[in-house]
Amino acid sequence: MKKIKANIPSRKKIKLEWFKSQSDFKIERKTEIQYNSNSVTENKHNYDVNIKYILTKKGDPKDLPSGSPITLYKGGLPFLFLSTSATIGNKIISEEIIDADVTVDDDIIEIKEGKPEITFEDALKPKEHVEVRTRYDQITRKIIIENKLDNEIELELNFKQTKDVSFISSEPIPTETKEPIFMFKLIIPSEGSKKITLKLQAKIVKRVTKIKPEYIIKEGKLPKYKSTDQ
């Protein structure tokens, strides 16, 4: 192991050369989409694309503490300042940041309402019950991913099923399916865009507390109230 000897003067910072090495450089862009029974019917959503840089170092692994600054240079000029998130073996992984040059717009196309199925649940008051109306709607949404950069990018879009919203089909079909995640690996050309149409099934449940029919006072048959005045 290399030994470093140095002078550490009081109230000063010193900079020591540590290592120089070649590495593989990889950019990972990801975006996650998931809905609940309310958000699935909203007109529009916008998502952030998270980007992280993975450097696979040649030679001995070096342990960089998380939060160490990284400066990316291209053509001798710095173009991005970020910090490390973790070091795993030879891999130096940067923190995830939002890529402002890639936008993801999600718009609703169609809602096909299903036939409600009515069931009843007990309410707190004995004279009341809860009417549960459950229906399964088919919802179609279109996701447009736009690349504003002057180079082609790779993006991983993950749709995650939830207990209320499940996946029926999509155009194009997912690259990989590991339920509940449906993964789309996309290559988006410079200043171009890609579209994904998702067909989803949403379980919509509405609960209404009602007076039980036997306790509803019928018209013209109002009960006679006894006066308590003496």
Place this chain on the structure above:
Amino acid sequence: MIIDPKVTKLIIFNYGGGIVEREMRLSLQRGPNDFQIQNVPASFDPNSADITLEFVNPGDKELFSLQQTIVSLPDIETARQIIDREKAAANNIISYSIDFTREVREDVNRLCEASKYRSYADMKGIFDFIINAKNQGEVIVKIQYFITDLRIKWQTTLNVNVNNDDKKAELEAYIVVDNQTSFSYDNVELGFAIFELPSLPATGAIAPPGAPATAQPALRQEMLSELNRMKKTQRMRNLAL
């Protein structure tokens, strides 16, 4: 006898603090030999202070033995009063130095700056030891202690020169050592470890300047929450150089 063993190795933690290793060859007289180590910062951890004897001749093991170590830290209140007075004096000198020429003013500022930034950790701790010798001779003394001063720390900087194809890159990594304490270390072997000293109230670790002063109720709250929280493993990782 007052001695100032050379700092041979300094292992610095990235979150602040470190381990100091010092070494000196000492001449011993017959009987008890008292030594007082100089330049031990008040940020040293008395519980971690350790002395080992390395014998010059194999037979010396029977002749020389470490009787005891004596460690103590300066009184916090007295140290605070001294620091406050020094700071006030330094501020006055700096403000009056405006009347001097630029060269003199810079000299005054440089001299007074050390007093201005002085903290408890810059005071001196006591680390004495007694070696019993059955005969005259020499022994090598190795001293080791933790320093809990968070004003000495390190971090890395990584420059990544990305090739035009966006597939390969050249890495240039540097270690930046930041020593804001009043202690200097000359020609010392450096080690770097990824480690965070336990939280401030437990160790009395010295916070860097600008850190918020802990109010008493907040301190109590922190101590209570510390009691309720289960400890997580924190293994020290030495940096491969």
